[in-house]
Amino acid sequence: MAALLEVKQVWKEYGSSIVLEKLNLSVKEGEFCTIVGTSGCGKTTFLRMLLGEEGPTRGSLLLDGKPMPAEPGPDRGIVFQRYSVFPHMSVLDNVTFGLEVTRSPLLGRLFGGARRKARDEAAAMLAQVGLSQALERYPSELSGGMQQRLAIAQALIKKPRILLLDEPFGALDPGIRADMHALVLRLWKESGLTIFMITHDLKEGFKLGTRLLVFDKPRLDAQAPNRYGATITYDLAIDRQEPALLEEIQGAVTETSRFNDQQ
């Protein structure tokens, strides 16, 4: 099977500072890639490149064998840590919106039977994430966990091929986080999505993904901290998870973290 996403020798530079270097990656449809690494190691930059918000400085980024579009589109859904949902729309409208924009190209608003049908579909999607009781509420009336469920439902209604999760559960309580893990795993298995999820939590990365990508700086130079970029230092299938390996990665990542902290 051909790869869904192909990253070949990608570099990303801002002026003289190198964020990512020598990035190579090939991801097949249906993989669940978790991305870990310390702050400033290009995880978010990589995600923005997958979204199309940023292009690579050098190298190529291929989606289905074609260059990645230069702006976000409906084939790549996203859930951010915050601000993913529209505060001025009810829960139901937030999800219906995705259907309305394609079915009503001019106004992005449906009426009558078409509107009822779209709302029914949205309500069914919301039932899958457990928000049936909150259809008419505004996001500000929801807890953090419910807002993230809403953001996931909102993204999935478009049936994207890739779902990007940018530390989606970072701000949630531990118990809620476990519920969300179960939800994401269920939706992933049911839909056959390809997921990229950024997380700070190595354990979370191991628990959820089928493949773990560690973004780290292989070279730390105190004289020129931005001279060397981060790259993927570990790329492993998670079924061969060993405690020693987890510890090794944690050690390497923490070292970079301390280094960054002292700059």
Place this chain on the structure above:
Amino acid sequence: MKKRIINRLPGQGAAAVLGLLPFLLLLLAYAWGSQVRLEANPEDKLLPALSSLAAAVERVALEPNRRTGELQLWADTAASLQRLGIGLAVASLLALVTGLATGMVPYVRAALAPFVRVLSMVPPMAILPILFIVFGLGELSKVVLVVLGIAPCMMRDLQQRVMELPSEQLVKAQTLGAHSGQILWRVVMPQTLPRLIDSLRLNLGPAFLFLIAAEAIAAESGLGYRIFLVRRYLAMDTILPYVVWITLLAFLMDMALRGVSRWAFPWFHQGKERA
């Protein structure tokens, strides 16, 4: 246990009494000052007694003017509010359109934002003579002064508010397949409207300032016209009630706008129940 003063909170009743206190004190100070001056000189016009203020209010509000046959206060109010209303409406519309365009579209921002920034620095009063020359002494020049006085600041404010919307929302809308027009129509504009009302509320004061300034210089009716007309006769008994009336009007308009915003945009006010 004794708390620091920054940690002591007044109860609801106490807050209401405290809020009224400065008004009462001002009223008392006026009544006392007026009494002292009138005792010294019964012809004093500077601080008329509260009773003569009441009589003047009755005269301007309830008795037809001997020359024109109109109820003066209401005719003046209607003339002023019409000018102000048109001015505020036009300024809001301009601010909304420009703010959305410059806030959302980088090319429009590059073309217009510097111009608007410079425009907002033009002192409106300095171009009032130009307005009188170009638009004549009629209604138009007064409305244009109100518009030119507040619209540039509102445009800048709205542009800022639009750009403050989290970029995550715009990215999200794009990943849901929305095009620029749909993002404008369904995501950005609905969230800009309550911010437009906020901006309008903050600009009510300046709007009244420019209205009264224009009326003072050339008009045949209006609240500002009346105040500056009767100034020649030191008619404090008319001026003071007019000032209170204008203040009350501005206050009520502010309250009404706040009410509209809460009713129409409940999501905007949740979680920040203040101000």
